[in-house]
Amino acid sequence: MLNLEQYHTLVFDCDGVILNSNHLKIEAYFATAKNFGANDQQAQALVDYHIKLGGISRFVKFEYFLKDILQRPATQADVDFLLHDFGREVRERLANCEIAPGLHELRAKTASSNWLVISGGDQAELRTIFAERELTALFDGGIFGSPDNKDEIMAREINHDNIRQPALFIGDSRYDHESSSRAGLDFVFLHAWTDVPGWQTYCAKHGITTLPDVQALLHYPC
Template structure:
């Protein structure tokens, strides 16, 4: 098991790590495309792009949807419609989704380590949701999301001294791994709720530590410290 006691900051992704929300986000992207007037094929193309590029901002995904899938000029009105509709579709789903076991116990076990959340989700929406779920207080180093992407957030928070190193990122996407690596953070991939296709091969090729869920850090769930189950 990774020794977390040496880290000054733990950084958490939200979807697929803290919340079992990846499939709900997929449903929300599909519903939003349908509400916009897209066909089944176009809606599914947005979902496929979302899954392929998990962890990047919804702003980027909707820009791609309009430009490359709907073949329309990207207008502010269309972007705002998609963002607002997606926000409604997401919020009504995520208010009741499963929360990772062991979060509060893990926080109590390491009182001197700061926690930060960096997500591809909308920052205001994320902060509101976590407050409603009684989780916001866990992340004493802040809760951050789009429109800034994860590279931008980490660079900014490291420069300000808020994201103190050594630090480790808990994620479930390729972008989580790549962006945290660029920022000089260690990384653990959580496989239990990921929607990334081919994650086993990706983790094997990049020698990434794999754990099923956050509860594994407490020893309350079986874990994989290598690639035995990949």
Template sequence: MPKQIDLAKYKTIVLDCDGVVLNSNQTKVDAYYNTAKRTGGTDAQAQAFVDYHIKLGSIPRNDKIRYYITEILKQPFTDALFQKLMDTFTVILDETLMQCEVAPALNALKQKTAQAKWMLMSGGDQEELRKIFPRRGLDHLFELGIYGGPTKKNEHLARMIADGTIQFPALFIGDSRFDHQASTGAGLDFVFLSDWTDMPGWQSYCAEHDVTVAAHMHALVG
């Protein structure tokens, strides 16, 4: 059981997308692998791309694709190759994000936190998320908006705390090391959802840093 969390005290709740709102972590892994393969990469290069993606967690894909070109393919960076990889990834992901599971307790959590305003904050591409969430009928849950890459989460958080969009006390619900570091670094409380995470060694990380863990949203709703 997670530590008791008083959801009623929060004015703002920030939710990660992959592994929290959507069961899409494996979807993203497959998209990185298939992007490499579809653009001529070997199996080994595709797997190295996946490994780097998992290692970095919720970092915008622009940085991962740049790394893939220069460090895995060992090619000079060009805008044309970068765009080809970005476009291929987008096509693959658009189809799969429309199909993956939504957290079953999402609406129950929204009802339980009626006093708070919600915001989605993802490492995924912001423009893409702002197209997909309305198509999935989920955009209305996030009164404060939907935010993603290429801007990093800590940068979004800093800006929206400064302009008053994020009101405290605030809670971030995530499933990666970067979610924890970005949110607590900005002064938000944090809960780690474990059931859908693809973070290697999350148990030891959460124990070491005394992170509150819940298996899934049902555990938060009670």
């Protein structure tokens, strides 16, 4: 039985957990590839790689796009173009996407817990979007993202005593589970908005607690 009362820290992924944005990120990757001059097949290959490596930084994905899909050098100019264009595509879509129902109620029920966001998304972009959506104040522990990866962020924040054990990571991808487990955090998988194929099999194999969404957490002791 999940007992939120025991946790000093709650760590949230963003896409598919706080924001219903996984499908929007897929649209943004496809559009960015097309804007760069890729054909539909190449753009879809980038989308497939993004889905396969959910939670991994966009820097890694665009390097793969250039080197492995387009078979060209990953120059800084091309990477910068892709990052800038993708950021624009994402911001347009995330300005109005759905926020997880129950998020504010859960914050009130876990008032003694430290809350953080640790995402594969760009950190500056995340902080801007959270400020625009009036979500920043919920996360007293901070909002963190790439270019640092989740392993690096969790190790740093644990070292700074910003993630205090026991701690729970609330995510929707394999990388969320793998990185949080390496850091010694408990994990719960939210599946309502996930884009991970075969998540049921993965979660059953690893004995992961699954819930549909943030609102479902309100039914557990806080």
